[in-house]
Amino acid sequence: MADSTISHTTPGSPASPASEAGSLDVQPGGDAAEQFPVLQHKSKGRQRLLRGLQRISSSQSLRARISRPRASSAPYRSSASSLSCVSLASTPSPFGQPSSSSSYFSFGDVSTAPTSVAATPAVETPGYDGIESVLAVRKVDHPVSAPMTISLPTEIKKRAKIFNFWDTIPNEIKIHVLSFLSPKELVRISRVSKRFHELCFDGQLWTEFDASKFYREIPAESLTKILETAGPFVHDLNLRGCLQIEHMQRAQRLVAACHNLYSTSLEGCRNFQRPTLHTLLKANNQLVHLNLTGLPAVNNATCKIISRECPDLETLDVSGCKQMDARGIRFVLEGCPKLRDLRASNVRGFSSDADVATAIFSTNNLERLILSNCSDMTDDTFRIMILGPTPEFDMLTNRPLTPPRKLRHLDLTHCSRLSDNSIKSLAYVTPHLEGLSLSNLTQLTDSALDPILASCPNLTHLDLEELPHLTNSSFMALSRAPCSTKLEHLSISGCDSVSDVGMLPVFQACTSLKSVVMDNTRISNLTLTEAANMVRNRSLSPPSSASSSPPLPRTTLELTVYDTPLVTWTGVLEILSRNSEPPMARPAKDGVVEIGGGRKGKEVIGLRCFHTWQMTVDEHTRRVLKGDLGGARRVERKWAEYMQAENEMEVAGGWRRRRRVTATRAVLEEDQGVHQQGHRGRGRGRTVGCAVM
Template identity: 55%
Template sequence: MDEIRAAADPLDEAGLPPTPGTPNGIAPEGPIKKKSRARLLRGLSRISSSPTLAQVGRARSSSSPYPRGASLSCVSLATTPSPFGQPSTGSYFSQFPGADSSAATSIPGTPLHEFDECDEIGGVGRIRRLETSTPLTAPLPVEIRPRKTLFKLWASLPHEIKVHVLAYFEPKELVRASRVNKEFYKMCFDGQLWTSFDASEFYKDIPAESLAKIIVAAGPFVKDLNLRGCVQVEHYKRAEVIVKSCRNLINATLEGCRNFQRTTLHTLLRSNEKLANLNLTGLAAVTNQTCKIIAHSCPQLEVFNVSWCKHMDARGVKAVVESCARLRDLRVGEIKGFDNRDVAEAIFRTNNLERLILAGCDDLDDSALATMIHGKDPEIDVLTDRPVVPVRKLRHLDLSRCSRLTSQGVSALGHFVPDLEGLQLSGCSSLGDHALESILASAPRLTHLDLEDLVDLTNGLLSEHLAKAPCAPRLEHLSISYCENLGDAGMLPVMRACKSLRSVDMDNTRVSDLVLAEAAAMVRDRSSRTMERRSRPVIGLSLVVYDCQNVTWTGAREVLSRNAEIVVPRKQPPAAAAAAAGPGESAPRPIQTYPTEVISLKCFYGWQMTVDEHTKRVLRGDFGSAARLERKWAEYMQANEEAGAAGAGVRRRRRRAREAQMAHADEEEGGAGTVGRRRARTAACAVM
């Protein structure tokens, strides 16, 4: 090895340092050796002089003996060829005492160098100077560096455009963005962004103090305030702060603020003269005095809701009705005192109401209702025997649970409410056919009719009056639940005449499978079919027939079958048939049409899971799977009925019932394409 090192590093006999300006201090006197041989010798020299490079598992920083201000590559650990046979000043051995030294080691310390072993010129490594100090910080990656251009763009935008951008934020997002800096705080609470404040969606996620601060900051600009259910403002101090800030309200909803103080509420009403929509449902602070303040301070009121306010009566409603000439929507459910003739006469004189909600007003009787419609002591026409008064502008009338009303009082509506669209009479158990005959004959715009729990109604009202009424083509919602005398004789004509029905409630009635079949046929006739396989149907009719003794699984199956029906027309247009033919096919394929409307059925609870699964498959366009489920269910129901029959072959019929039940359960659970192991099941029930 010494011979190899001597050959690689020849020493000058004089022991002088290398001559500057020549490679390695050696003058090129003789011929230059080949590069390959020099590279081999230099590599062997490096291996022999760097035994510690083979060690693994030790970090370079912990084993480096150099100062912090420089770094060294693996090449710098080897001795550099020198004409004097001594290591260079930047070598590994020149840094420790005890190593061989010469005149070259006494030279003052020079900057360390690193040799690039891959780039050589004339067999000598190229020198690259390193920094003497290592930087203590590193630059961020490009992908997470802040984009200065974006902030410059935002800073250059006008204030109006910035506010317009922030207008797309939700209230919760605006509160979060306000914490960026002072500029964002100022913009996020700009009055233009808070003209409408609806806290009903996020009031549970925001502290009471923050909610109060938001309303205080944006209060002068808020026009629509919705604090429905906000229990945070129950404390009187927070409520007072909110009331003092909001002075330009147009729409105010305080429903659910149970402990709202009476003085605070009165202050709010006095300071907002532009109120047009006021909802005080269920507030204990509302009294007749509150209604007088509203009548005096809010002349532009249009919608007034004081339902379930127990500390007021109809006299407060009278004050509001007489003073607010623009009032068109009055909701006073569960309010006492409507048997007062003066209140009824005040409502008659206004004749501006389009919606009147009197649900649960037990004091309302026939005389008061007749006064609201005809007035007090009206003139009677001798030819028609009707009062000579202007017709009412009512479009929606709710008289639900007004138990003192009879047919005589409700019949006063006939011929005086031509614009009526919605009529709710559920719970008025004393009403009969006579109460509705004149109304159905004179209300051509009627679309919603609620007759729930009217036990005295007969099939004649439906077949002779409702089915032949001017409103029959427009009727969309009909409820006859718990009308125990109504059955097929009344509902079949209604299903044929009312082609626009969207929901029918017939639970606890005498209707049978015939009504379900007629409803399925009606939906099929009125709805168009499509040839697009990927189209998805929608629910066009909702039927409620649970607890109907005459409805069997056969009627439910009829509805399911029509929902998943795929029809092939008998006569197909030539153009459509040619378009249906695939490339290279001689005969065209038959065109299939798919439904666009289906029926949502609510029936006996034992069948409801199957009905819901079938409807789910139909709505996602899986008609084949839905038809297969319907067929399996029908086989199971039929086998189950046979198993319950007496006579010979009982065991065989029960076995068939169990097999049908298993097949139906498999289809209902997985449908098409189910893989894997199914859960274990118990034996079939002999009853169900």
């Protein structure tokens, strides 16, 4: 039988010494262990092979001669070992069978395969005992050209999961998250990617577009592009003060994009052209709220278009539109039966057109009517608005039999031609009236105001500024009126005939007051003291719980007493001392002690007084609202010393008195910690103005 010889040679090189030294004859039918004893020591042969490969890779001369580019892919995906086996071309199998794939050994950057350069000599591989058992062919299940993948570190995997969370959530949640951003932030974040751009300009995020908050910071072209992109989805558009929309082409692009508006405000867009405005109105026939304040483009033809194209209109503001008159208002009233809020300040033509007053009376749907500064309105016109052209009266009570009006807010400020004859018509026909402004009606007297107060139980805001003929009797009637417990705002500025006689009953009866303006009146310190008692009494309530700390004080009444000659610094000090006093306790009817400053906290008064005292009042109020009652009492004590020293200086005069005043100022400056050096602490007395004052 022919002998089988196993040899290991490198292609292109002579046989290795190991193959020449001895060949192994395979006897058929013999024992494999006896014929190949070297196979029993596979582990030792493998170690010798690895040591030999390491010696080859450590030789600098061989590395320079046999170096070649590293393979782009490896048949084995294990990243733990740098040793890869690939069959060499034309290399026989260790068992004498032809190999289907070539293989070679490489370690690192060292390769035992021949180089492609012809001049490179072949490398002789030393022989090893038992190498034939190591060079067995390993079959690979995957193609050699498969890409090698490496697992990512755990930290990167966690970060990737967090980053991919945004892609996995539904679009509805993404839109809800982005809805908390302002329009300015949405525009910035839209630059992240195309996907973010699509989300940031989704129609659900742009149903309301209020440019009045950032129109100064955005160029006109950018504002126009945003409106072009989001225009079809915008329902509430506010361009108040946007002067950038001055070019006619930009306005036309805006109008072409916005055709689903329900509410729009163009107040202050003075350069808005009339054809563009008319196109906008015709394209949005579902408008409900429309604000055209101060637009020169508005005229009577615009009002005709509104009446014809916007039948669902509920709110209209055409204040300051000088190119229109009362006839335009009549067009709107006749074509918009759902109109609830009409604001037509500074509109002309009410005296010459009685049809406008008749239309206002006939609709009886208006809840808010603003006719301030309509100086040409006469008594006859206003009576027709309220009572109709031919009113009927009860013979016994002399009250009108007109159906009740739905008016809730009426503003007749600066309608100087109105007198008692027309204002009396509001009595007994406006039971729902909540706000009434009759400022600067110089002909108004007590006889017109008394029946209105008696017949309007829901009145909360009453503005009676600059009424020189108004006396204390009207305010005494107010204290007895059914609206006294609901009144929240009262302004009597400029009523120089009103004194403590009229205002003391008001503060005793009107316990819900939040704002009172009494500048240029004849009130004195007694009124301020009564106001402080009213606030203290209404703040008495049981504490919320024994364990919880009471809330901080809060301002519940704003008093304005500018230019009131009878109010002195002692009255102001009375307000300050009542603000800084601790919560009071008193026995209730059932024996339970009531403590001020309970569930709602201690109530204090915000005071606006003589300008030289205002800084002290503001500092005192700031400390009280912060909860520092001790510091507030220290401010009022030192301010009282200062004012007493000022009075003594005015009476006696002299160097010592003046020195005492400047020392008091220095103490106040030290208490605030405000010095010229910019540090806290006690400094030397300086003849400078009081920091609090």
